[in-house]
Amino acid sequence: MSELTPVEVTDLRPIRDIVHEKLRTAIMRGELPSGERLFDTQLAKQLGVSRTPVREALRMLEQEALIVVTPRRGTIVYRLKQEDAIEIYNIRSVLEGLALRLAAQNITHQEIVQLREKLEKMRPLPENLAGYMAVHVEFNSIIIGASRSPRIEQLVASFASQLRNLRGISLTTPERQLLAWKEHCAIADAIESRDAELAEMLARRHVERAKEAYLMQRA
């Protein structure tokens, strides 16, 4: 009787959540480009639902700063400016630093093994950008998850995704990509040796480099 876990009442998710997710990914993929005006009535028609769940989804997106709502005027997809990108990189830098400091303390041996596997997978993909990015995402989520801090996880995911639809993501040159890989190796080493301070420092520097690479491209 003691160890019965509650059932997952996923049932059918409310329409508002489905709409929220749909719009969210559409925005991040750039299918709804920056500056695009959104009409709840139009979205409702397109999605085949009524306006209410659409409006509730818009409230969520508004809270995530993915859209900007001007009362009685309308709603547009937020247009990320360079200063926004800098801000986000700054925040990611310290948050991922924190995440890695905690991860170095909390990561399990098994997770370290997984980490090494991902690293090996990434090594032979010097040119295959898409493949590299996919593994990279897995690598990151293992580490961030090892921080055992859902709030950090959520924040990092949120901010990282906001940059996703930014044109010109860092890993353009092979040199940069190799450098990034080496940085990841160093981070894995630091975590494995439980050096929290070093892991934090490396993570911060890593994001800082990504920021600079981004700024280079549009200088």
Next chain:
Amino acid sequence: MSELTPVEVTDLRPIRDIVHEKLRTAIMRGELPSGERLFDTQLAKQLGVSRTPVREALRMLEQEALIVVTPRRGTIVYRLKQEDAIEIYNIRSVLEGLALRLAAQNITHQEIVQLREKLEKMRPLPENLAGYMAVHVEFNSIIIGASRSPRIEQLVASFASQLRNLRGISLTTPERQLLAWKEHCAIADAIESRDAELAEMLARRHVERAKEAYLMQRA
């Protein structure tokens, strides 16, 4: 359920925003205690509006993690656990560190003068907790504002407010209060001398101390 006064339709802000703010402050003040169930129909009646704006407000609060919504089940005010508090302190630590690093770079001379004024105001309030806290909030908002980073500002405000309704906020003992004051002086000095690294370090240590003081109280 406590006393929620009906909304005044100012015509300027949408009702949903008024409701959002009302609920938000009610939660933070503890008037809507942790674990309290919220019924949109009931809230709508109390506030004298329809369910629609209430529900939109709930979606915003949900996104802020102030409430927890279980679809088809109901809504409760999120009950902050100790691990949540630790998480929030950790995040505040690095975010305020970042804020102060930026502030040291961007603060104006005039803002430094204001900072000094606030510090002087805080000095003669060794026992007047309420007064001290009020000035303290102003002091902080000047510094955080000087980071010139709206996202950081919003995040810090959000996380700080989540801790507000936590029982036993740090400054209980006079010694702790004096220590905090000295820490603030050191921070102001660091900012004034434009030492970004030092300011960041001090800010992080400051929040770290607050965390430890909080943990002490419930040990």
Next chain:
DNA sequence: ATGTGATATACTGTTTGCAGTAATTTCCGA
């Protein structure tokens, strides 16, 4: 008394409709 099933109630999720305001178009005069 206790557990089980049926009924009733209450709340959430969604749709629909109505009011008000901003935007757009149309039409008129210069």
Next chain:
DNA sequence: TCGGAAATTACTGCAAACAGTATATCACAT
């Protein structure tokens, strides 16, 4: 042809009604 006022359109904000499901109540059997 252009500017501006009036009319029209279209969208947002809010309310209320409707549908379905979870919860509570109660009757009844054991």
